[in-house]
Amino acid sequence: MKKSKSREISRPTAERLTEYLLILEQHLSCGNETISSKELSDVFGNTPSQVRQDLFQLENTGRIRHGYNVKTLTMAIRNRLGLGNITNLAIIGCGKLGSAIAEHVPFSVYGIKLAGIFDNHKSIIGKKVGGIMVENVKDLEKSLRKRKISIATLCVPPSAAQEVADKLVSAGGVRGILNYTQKRLKVPDNIVVRDRQIVCSFMQLAFFSNQGV
Amino acid sequence: MKKSKSREISRPTAERLTEYLLILEQHLSCGNETISSKELSDVFGNTPSQVRQDLFQLENTGRIRHGYNVKTLTMAIRNRLGLGNITNLAIIGCGKLGSAIAEHVPFSVYGIKLAGIFDNHKSIIGKKVGGIMVENVKDLEKSLRKRKISIATLCVPPSAAQEVADKLVSAGGVRGILNYTQKRLKVPDNIVVRDRQIVCSFMQLAFFSNQGV
Numbered sequence: 190m191k192k193s194k195s196r197e198i199s200r201p202t203a204e205r206l207t208e209y210l211l212i213l214e215q216h217l218s219c220g221n222e223t224i225s226s227k228e229l230s231d232v233f234g235n236t237p238s239q240v241r242q243d244l245f246q247l248e249n250t251g252r253i254r255h256g257y258n259v260k261t262l263t264m265a266i267r268n269r270l271g272l273g274n275i276t277n278l279a280i281i282g283c284g285k286l287g288s289a290i291a292e293h294v295p296f297s298v299y300g301i302k303l304a305g306i307f308d309n310h311k312s313i314i315g316k317k318v319g320g321i322m323v324e325n326v327k328d329l330e331k332s333l334r335k336r337k338i339s340i341a342t343l344c345v346p347p348s349a350a351q352e353v354a355d356k357l358v359s360a361g362g363v364r365g366i367l368n369y370t371q372k373r374l375k376v377p378d379n380i381v382v383r384d385r386q387i388v389c390s391f392m393q394l395a396f397f398s399n400q401g402v
Numbered sequence: 403m404k405k406s407k408s409r410e411i412s413r414p415t416a417e418r419l420t421e422y423l424l425i426l427e428q429h430l431s432c433g434n435e436t437i438s439s440k441e442l443s444d445v446f447g448n449t450p451s452q453v454r455q456d457l458f459q460l461e462n463t464g465r466i467r468h469g470y471n472v473k474t475l476t477m478a479i480r481n482r483l484g485l486g487n488i489t490n491l492a493i494i495g496c497g498k499l500g501s502a503i504a505e506h507v508p509f510s511v512y513g514i515k516l517a518g519i520f521d522n523h524k525s526i527i528g529k530k531v532g533g534i535m536v537e538n539v540k541d542l543e544k545s546l547r548k549r550k551i552s553i554a555t556l557c558v559p560p561s562a563a564q565e566v567a568d569k570l571v572s573a574g575g576v577r578g579i580l581n582y583t584q585k586r587l588k589v590p591d592n593i594v595v596r597d598r599q600i601v602c603s604f605m606q607l608a609f610f611s612n613q614g615v
Binding site for chain 2: 197200201203204207208210211212215235270271272274276278284285286288289290292293294295296298299300301339340342364365366367371373381383384385386387388389390391392393394395396397398399400
């Protein structure tokens with residue numbers, strides 16, 4: 190019986206779990222005690238059976254007759270995603286996007302510590318953004334090692350993306366990169382890269398709103 | 403035989419098509435003439451068979467013996483997503499995230515026209531961002547109607563999100579909202595809302611880099 194609970198989670202399932210978590214936390218903050226798989230599925234346009242299949246991979250989901258206990262399920266997802274462990278993050282590029290992310294994304298709630306911000310513009314180096322001081326990107330590799338940074342996000346111009354990615358790799362320790370640039374990165378197989386091209390979300394929105402889906 | 407090509411595309415398929423499109427365009431710019439379903443699948447961690455299933459829903463994919471013709475497949479996806487039609491977009495909230503989106507997202511390449519930016523801060527109203535003048539959010543409903551804006555993105559503080567969403571609805575014409583705020587919106591069923599909570603991407607990255615997936 191335990192077999193299904195201990196196996197690795199697929200990428201799409203893990204992605205959906207993070208989304209379920211945010212919905213659950215909104216329900217928690219509204220004081221709702223239970224939630225149905227239908228309510229969770231509605232938000233993404235997937236099916237209640239997909240939701241149940243995703244949640245079946247967790248320990249102690251708080252499943253009840255017509256749904257789930259919100260608090261128990263929230264804890265189950267947080268545990269499965271390992272949010273109790275702290276992961277140190279660096280933001281490279283402190284322009285508008287980088288500083289918006291530093292200032293507005295609630296990292297600490299989800300086990301992530303913003304441990305470094307880097308830029309190459311003198312006008313911003315030394316200033317505080319998102320509570321920490323912006324450092325010169327020349328010191329990137331040294332600082333990454335010193336602070337045990339394991340994930341990084343690239344908010345630099347596309348022309349600088351590969352060069353920065355190479356430094357992230359050579360520093361050692363960085364295992365994941367969230368790439369907001371238009372540039373596809375070449376990195377060794379043991380580094381996880383996720384491309385986040387904002388324009389995709391807009392294309393999808395235009396498509397569905399034109400279809401009336 | 404035509405049946406599968408003319409049916410509606412599911413949300414996950416349409417989302418993957420936008421991602422395939424960006425990869426194809428990178429291959430185009432590198433001068434590559436062909437691409438395999440394996441190459442397309444590698445980027446997302448899905449399977450070549452999933453890619454083929456997605457692409458089967460298109461007309462004239464340029465399928466060849468060991469893959470697809472990049473140029474033909476690019477056109478097929480652009481056609482299926484309706485990128486030849488112009489969709490007018492408004493950005494509400496011209497802080498760091500709103501202005502980063504206005505200035506750096508290549509909307510026009512994908513059939514989207516940035517037709518309005520709105521804020522409530524006097525210091526920014528009247529300034530040019532992303533090539534157009536920031537307007538007072540008080541004029542939102544009037545401007546949305548005048549410019550036939552059909553999709554909008556919310557980059558406002560969470561506390562203002564529902565109020566702005568209500569205005570988008572009451573103006574009429576807006577059919578889709580991309581919500582970058584932490585607030586879940588209540589809108590009529592005929593309006594498409596997509597929540598984009600940046601923190602999810604970071605949670606996923608932390609999870610996978612910790613797992614070494």
